[in-house]
């Protein structure tokens with residue numbers, strides 16, 4: 001009987017693995033094609049009716065043409081600048097917000113977090129247009145700061161949620177002890193709790209960074225003249241320069257892939273559940 | 279008798295969590311140099327009371343007075359009261375030295391002075407060897423000493439300890455009590471600790487406050503708590519066995535400890551319900567006429583249902599569950 005259970009278990013495992021592989025292929029295949037297209041001359045990819053699925057004739061020509069024909073450097077710096085600003089602005093608000101929420105009765109705090117996420121339900125477009133009007137008035141149009149502020153609207157709830165979870169996982173008495181030992185509240189927060197919650201804070205920062213890095217709607221509306229990378233990709237596609245678009249898209253994907261791998265360890269951990277359990 | 283100086287005074291402290299009244303008009307005076315235990319069942323608000331004293335919880339009303347000064351509105355960091363939390367609350371991101379020196383570094387004390395203070399405290403508590411260890415790698419007993427060392431480097435006005443022995447294993451627990459007493463004797467400071475276990479209060483304390491239902495039922499030496507509990511509840515709560523009570527009349531109860539009864543002759547009777555052997559002594563759990571349970575010291579195992587005759591050398595008289603007087607028979 002035990003053998004049978006074991007057999008069934010291994011069978012279940014095989015099914016799981018098969019499913020995982022299929023899902024992985026669905027996600028990875030387009031990426032693979034993207035990299036194929038960006039690293040091969042068009043002759044072997046876009047210009048062929050039935051392009052080979054295996055990489056041959058790898059070259060950097062598309063990158064060279066993309067980088068020489070378009071101003072690649074300034075969109076990239078713009079994207080970097082905005083993404084880092086978003087990470088910083090998000091933390092600057094989410095850390096004290098999460099700390100405040102951690103002091104509230106758990107049920108009320110959870111309710112407020114749910115409420116925060118409502119901002120994410122509103123389509124970006126609806127928010128972006130009135131904001132852009134205000135930014136134009138304020139002389140902030142096309143600036144990295146303005147775009148970062150707008151994008152932070154969408155990154156804040158998740159960041160607050162993650163950091164709240166991290167704070168809740170720190171024993172209450174550690175904080176109490178710090179206060180007894182002579183720390184005020186603000187100092188306790190920044191010199192004790194934030195370091196103890198550093199994994200959660202880092203995850204919140206990186207997720208915000210990533211969200212900004214490939215955000216499109218706000219970027220195209222609030223910063224059309226000095227665009228970010230996703231906007232450049234879009235412009236290239238509409239102009240028909242698919243190859244350059246692919247090259248830019250590949251550049252965008254690299255940090256996304258790297259960060260996703262880095263974050264994986266934490267994302268499946270306590271930080272996404274810590275906020276609501278217990 | 280010399281007038282003792284009052285170190286801590288609590289006046290009419292009440293504390294609610296939502297609708298739950300946890301502390302209900304708590305009054306307490308603690309004298310300089312006392313080793314005072316707050317004793318009560320779990321969930322009665324002992325930890326909450328310590329947190330009110332140290333300033334982590336604000337009372338809903340009432341005042342906390344230390345050395346004659348009202349500190350009710352001061353934040354914890356302005357009170358100079360040290361507290362050791364139940365799980366010791368060591369900072370996991372610092373080693374032992376970092377933990378002990380933490381309050382001093384916050385004060386901005388000079389490095390050399392910090393070194394000296396930490397070393398002195400570590401020596402006093404016998405943890406000099408582990409100063410560079412991670413707090414995650416040391417034993418429960420060592421953690422407690424680290425927490426104590428961190429508390430005492432500050433020269434606080436007094437020490438609060440929440441269930442200081444509950445996380446130690448039985449063998450260490452025994453000596454830890456004596457050590458706490460020795461520590462108090464050498465520092466000559468005021469110590470208040472919380473426990474739900476009366477065995478942790480009997481030998482070492484100056485006085486014990488019995489907390490229940492949000493207020494102190496009795497504040498007395500352990501001996502007096504045992505000998506003359508002020509209410510039936512305290513009589514039941516204190517002692518290895520609850521105090522035995524018998525109905526005297528409608529409003530009066532007779533209360534006595536097992537060893538106050540002489541078994542064999544006498545005009546009182548009770549029916550044996552069960553034998554209980556504890557060490558070398560045999561106890562008889564008996565039911566009295568009114569249905570209340572009492573405990574007698576027996577010399578042998580008896581059959582359940584046997585009627586036992588006894589008389590009392592002394593007993594306490596209670597009226598409406600309140601102590602009236604102790605009566606000694608000739």
Ligand SMILES: Nc1ncnc2c1ncn2[C@@H]1O[C@H](COP(=O)(O)OP(=O)(O)O)[C@@H](O)[C@H]1O
Pocket residue numbers: 295300318319320321322323324325326327
């Ligand atoms: N921060 C809090 N919020 C709500 N209820 C609390 C809080 N702290 C303690 N309590 C409740 O108050 C009661 C007393 O708790 P506590 O002081 O820890 O008791 P003790 O230390 O005597 O076991 C318990 O019922 C507990 O659930």
Ligand SMILES: [Mg+2]
Pocket residue numbers: 324325326440441
């Ligand atoms: Mg407690």
